[in-house]
Amino acid sequence: MLDARGLSCPEPVIMIKKAMETKESKYEIMVDNRTSVENITRFGEHQGYKVSVSENGGDYTLTLTR
Amino acid sequence: MSEDVRLTRLAKCAGCGAKVGAGTLTKLLKDLPTQKDPRLMVGFDTSDDACVYRLDDHTAVVQTLDFFPPIVDDPHMFGQIAACNALSDIYAMGGEPKLALNIMTVTKDMSEETVREILRGGYEKAYEADTIICGGHTIHDESPKYGLSVTGFVDPAKVLMNSTARPGDVLILTKPLGIGILTTAAKAGLVGASVTERITKQMATLNKASRNNMIRYEVHSCTDVTGFSLMGHGYEMAAGSGTTLHFKASSVKYHPEAFEPAEMGFIPDGAYKNRDYVGDRYKTVKPVQRAMLDIMFDPQTSGGLLISVAEKDAGNLLSDLQYHTDAAIIGYVTEKLDHELYIE
Numbered sequence: 001m002l003d004a005r006g007l008s009c010p011e012p013v014i015m016i017k018k019a020m021e022t023k024e025s026k027y028e029i030m031v032d033n034r035t036s037v038e039n040i041t042r043f044g045e046h047q048g049y050k051v052s053v054s055e056n057g058g059d060y061t062l063t064l065t066r
Numbered sequence: 067m068s069e070d071v072r073l074t075r076l077a078k079c080a081g082c083g084a085k086v087g088a089g090t091l092t093k094l095l096k097d098l099p100t101q102k103d104p105r106l107m108v109g110f111d112t113s114d115d116a117c118v119y120r121l122d123d124h125t126a127v128v129q130t131l132d133f134f135p136p137i138v139d140d141p142h143m144f145g146q147i148a149a150c151n152a153l154s155d156i157y158a159m160g161g162e163p164k165l166a167l168n169i170m171t172v173t174k175d176m177s178e179e180t181v182r183e184i185l186r187g188g189y190e191k192a193y194e195a196d197t198i199i200c201g202g203h204t205i206h207d208e209s210p211k212y213g214l215s216v217t218g219f220v221d222p223a224k225v226l227m228n229s230t231a232r233p234g235d236v237l238i239l240t241k242p243l244g245i246g247i248l249t250t251a252a253k254a255g256l257v258g259a260s261v262t263e264r265i266t267k268q269m270a271t272l273n274k275a276s277r278n279n280m281i282r283y284e285v286h287s288c289t290d291v292t293g294f295s296l297m298g299h300g301y302e303m304a305a306g307s308g309t310t311l312h313f314k315a316s317s318v319k320y321h322p323e324a325f326e327p328a329e330m331g332f333i334p335d336g337a338y339k340n341r342d343y344v345g346d347r348y349k350t351v352k353p354v355q356r357a358m359l360d361i362m363f364d365p366q367t368s369g370g371l372l373i374s375v376a377e378k379d380a381g382n383l384l385s386d387l388q389y390h391t392d393a394a395i396i397g398y399v400t401e402k403l404d405h406e407l408y409i410e
Contacts, residue, residue, distance in 0.1 A: 039331030046330045
């Protein structure tokens with residue numbers, strides 16, 4: 001699980017982009033703002049992953065799978 | 067410039083992306099007491115680019131202020147861009163800037179040379195705009211910021227408001243979009259030097275020539291497309307005018323290198339604020355790619371003019387504008403339909 005809470009755009013996307021260099025089939029990342037949810041969703045989909053989001057007390061967990 | 071300073075690293079939000087959202091501002095300013103004065107031709111109520119105050123039958127004062135954190139690393143270019151952006155509000159009203167005051171914050175560790183370079187950029191653009199910088203105010207802060215308060219003049223009969231577009235008008239945009247997305251992607255090292263150079267040059271281009279062109283034609287309304295994006299500023303023009311603005315997505319010019327970063331989620335926070343602000347007051351008549359929509363909501367720094375011109379003059383004005391800019395016809399205006407903005 002990657003933790004990008006406290007980071008603002010574009011750092012969370014840079015974090016997941018770096019992590020994806022290992023080309024695994026599943027990634028999870030936590031963020032704390034809607035902009036990061038939108039941007040990581042776009043990034044995941046662009047890389048061919050399915051993205052699901054769950055919210056918990058203002059934090060969001062995005063699960064990217066393919 | 068000093069090699070050790072990466073100005074954009076000192077700024078959390080870049081350029082006009084740092085702007086507080088239009089929706090938030092409207093809420094904040096609602097209910098605050100303001101004096102009434104019949105000479106105030108344009109105030110805050112129509113969310114225009116600058117206020118206009120009539121002095122006599124021939125002269126009105128145009129007043130504006132704009133400043134923001136660094137959008138580029140080169141302090142000299144940052145100064146130029148911030149000044150162009152501030153001066154633009156006067157041009158967008160059809161006016162000519164004349165006097166300006168610096169507004170600046172500096173960090174304790176910025177070198178004197180960096181500060182001087184920012185100011186040099188600002189003074190060069192003010193000079194090009196025939197504007198005198200005659201003072202200012204500088205304080206210490208956690209991040210650098212620079213801009214100008216600008217006073218200009220306009221013939222009261224020729225003020226170009228953002229709320230007077232007419233059905234039948236043609237819409238022209240004078241600078242391509244995508245600046246916010248590209249400057250965000252640049253932070254991830256995804257933008258090449260030639261693209262950075264192109265957008266930096268665009269941001270450091272005054273809207274002076276465009277203003278001088280448009281005042282010779284039957285232009286009904288104008289605004290500059292900055293932090294609130296094409297969609298946000300377009301919405302304000304439509305709502306203020308009681309019309310619907312139609313944007314042809316395939317005609318809206320943008321820097322093509324912004325498209326893939328948009329698809330990859332290198333989109334500034336401000337774009338989402340703009341989308342929230344416009345809310346459900348736009349309608350897509352034809353399918354539009356998500357990245358294209360993101361580009362239309364992308365906050366621009368020192369963006370171009372959105373000009374609503376009588377159809378009979380559109381062709382000639384466009385030719386004149388294209389002599390200096392990458393202007394394009396991007397849509398048209400109709401009577402108000404069920405939404406203020408149509409994307410087709």
